[in-house]
Amino acid sequence: MPEAHGKETYVSLDGDDISTFTDTTTYNTGADEHDSTCYGAEGHEFTGGLKTGSITIGGKYMTGATGPRAIIAPLVGTKVPFVYRPEGTGSTLPEDTATVLVKAYNQSSPVADIVRWTAELTVSGVVTPSTQT
Amino acid sequence: MNVEDVAAEIGDKADTIDGLRVFRFPPDNVPNAAFVVGLPEDITFDETYGRGSDAMTFPAWVLFEKTNDRAAYRQLARHLNGSGAYSIKAAVDSKRLTNEYTSCDTVTIRSAETGFYDWGGTTRMGAQFTIIVTGSGS
Numbered sequence: 001m002p003e004a005h006g007k008e009t010y011v012s013l014d015g016d017d018i019s020t021f022t023d024t025t026t027y028n029t030g031a032d033e034h035d036s037t038c039y040g041a042e043g044h045e046f047t048g049g050l051k052t053g054s055i056t057i058g059g060k061y062m063t064g065a066t067g068p069r070a071i072i073a074p075l076v077g078t079k080v081p082f083v084y085r086p087e088g089t090g091s092t093l094p095e096d097t098a099t100v101l102v103k104a105y106n107q108s109s110p111v112a113d114i115v116r117w118t119a120e121l122t123v124s125g126v127v128t129p130s131t132q133t
Numbered sequence: 134m135n136v137e138d139v140a141a142e143i144g145d146k147a148d149t150i151d152g153l154r155v156f157r158f159p160p161d162n163v164p165n166a167a168f169v170v171g172l173p174e175d176i177t178f179d180e181t182y183g184r185g186s187d188a189m190t191f192p193a194w195v196l197f198e199k200t201n202d203r204a205a206y207r208q209l210a211r212h213l214n215g216s217g218a219y220s221i222k223a224a225v226d227s228k229r230l231t232n233e234y235t236s237c238d239t240v241t242i243r244s245a246e247t248g249f250y251d252w253g254g255t256t257r258m259g260a261q262f263t264i265i266v267t268g269s270g271s
Contacts, residue, residue: 006182007179007182007183007184008182008183009182009183010182010183011182017183019181019182019183019185020181020182020183020184020185020186020270021181021185021186022181022182022185023180023181023182023186059181059182060180060181060185060186060267062238063229063238112243114239114267
């Protein structure tokens with residue numbers, strides 16, 4: 001099976017393609033665990049609970065009306081659609097979609113480097129994996 | 134970014150300084166008081182997804198004849214200042230609204246190293262600048 005290069009990754013938030021100023025996506029999914037151990041058991045038993053998900057995205061700050069400050073910062077505190085295509089855009093390639101709460105938008109300005117941004121997203125509901133058509 | 138366009142525009146910015154002969158490519162020989170933009174030492178592709186951003190590091194040199202060491206020293210020194218009419222950093226560094234580039238997004242002279250350079254068989258007193266450039270990958 002071939003590897004997939006991160007440069008192909010596509011991400012969009014609230015319908016805006018933010019790929020060209022994004023260089024990192026950390027995508028975490030999980031589920032609550034509940035201890036369902038009963039008397040007499042010799043080890044813990046667990047039951048899966050509600051699913052959880054969080055996403056951290058980040059990249060290079062771009063100026064103007066199509067940069068992260070203009071597109072992402074106003075979304076903080078709102079729930080919007082998120083699309084993640086880890087292998088890029090194309091028919092038959094995988095795609096995950098979710099509604100996310102934009103929990104935080106951050107900027108950093110190192111003196112000797114490009115201004116950077118990150119955003120923290122919390123999945124509201126479940127992530128829907130699919131294949132692009 | 135187009136490498137040739139970026140090198141040319143760096144040269145255009147340096148050309149606003151009085152008294153410099155600017156070369157937007159490395160020539161075989163250089164006259165006195167030359168500013169030379171070299172080929173990129175490295176190019177980093179795919180700094181963001183979807184060919185959004187690349188980065189390049191250009192070397193550039195300012196070079197003076199050594200026929201009069203003190204004069205060469207004084208000329209070189211004023212071009213190494215961080216500000217002022219002869220400052221290469223002040224002329225070349227991009228700045229939002231007041232010194233923007235059309236061929237790339239940001240241009241920053243990160244460092245300068247002085248020394249003696251053999252160029253076309255002649256030793257010049259000068260300095261080598263390291264210029265960091267970022268811009269669109271497409």
